[in-house]
Amino acid sequence: DAKTTQPTSMDCAEGRAANLPCNHSTISGNEYVYWYRQIHSQGPQYIIHGLKNNETNEMASLIITEDRKSSTLILPHATLRDTAVYYCIGHQGAQKLVFGQGTRLTINP
Amino acid sequence: DSGVTQTPKHLITATGQRVTLRCSPRSGDLSVYWYQQSLDQGLQFLIQYYNGEERAKGNILERFSAQQFPDLHSELNLSSLELGDSALYFCASSVGIATVNTEAFFGQGTRLTVV
Numbered sequence: 001d002a003k004t005t006q007p008t009s010m011d012c013a014e015g016r017a018a019n020l021p022c023n024h025s026t027i028s029g030n031e032y033v034y035w036y037r038q039i040h041s042q043g044p045q046y047i048i049h050g051l052k053n054n055e056t057n058e059m060a061s062l063i064i065t066e067d068r069k070s071s072t073l074i075l076p077h078a079t080l081r082d083t084a085v086y087y088c089i090g091h092q093g094a095q096k097l098v099f100g101q102g103t104r105l106t107i108n109p
Numbered sequence: 110d111s112g113v114t115q116t117p118k119h120l121i122t123a124t125g126q127r128v129t130l131r132c133s134p135r136s137g138d139l140s141v142y143w144y145q146q147s148l149d150q151g152l153q154f155l156i157q158y159y160n161g162e163e164r165a166k167g168n169i170l171e172r173f174s175a176q177q178f179p180d181l182h183s184e185l186n187l188s189s190l191e192l193g194d195s196a197l198y199f200c201a202s203s204v205g206i207a208t209v210n211t212e213a214f215f216g217q218g219t220r221l222t223v224v
Contacts, residue, residue: 034212043111043199043215044152096142096165097201097213099152 022088134202
């Protein structure tokens with residue numbers, strides 16, 4: 001799995017877009033960028049993943065740079081329930097996930 | 110609800126004892142993964158099984174063992190327990206190893222407390 005670098009913590013106001021960056025300069029051509037989050041001691045929750053193109057689902061959008069060395073997870077209208085640790089992982093699906101320290105996102109009222 | 114079921118949710122036991130944690134994967138998922146998360150620590154990969162066979166191993170202690178049964182449920186056995194084994198243990202499942210474009214689904218974990 002590719003090594004990823006994320007900010008340790010971030011704050012965002014409720015209702016605003018939360019933009020979480022991730023650097024993955026060593027990602028290989030066949031590794032996807034996956035995002036998971038863990039809400040206080042619960043099991044990690046899958047958010048979204050992508051290979052080259054930007055992706056959007058009901059939870060979030062994923063913007064991947066053209067050189068695939070970095071990406072941004074966007075939560076368009078953050079709520080208090082989005083407070084969690086967010087993990088960016090460069091990964092071939094169905095292999096083991098290697099979690100880093102992630103970004104602790106705090107949504108403030 | 111992720112579809113992955115872990116039992117028990119909480120477990121309190123004494124040092125030196127042995128416990129078994131159980132995981133039922135999502136219907137149709139062949140891969141099962143086990144992770145350990147100690148207090149304020151990251152998620153540490155322990156072991157992966159695919160269709161009954163061990164597929165990958167992480168930093169799993171020799172006192173720990175796991176297996177996946179023909180019905181695809183998995184058990185993680187922890188023996189000679191020490192205080193430092195107190196942690197959250199998560200199980201995850203995914204479709205399989207041949208599919209590269211798939212996500213993993215995690216259970217709600219078993220909180221083990223060794224006293």
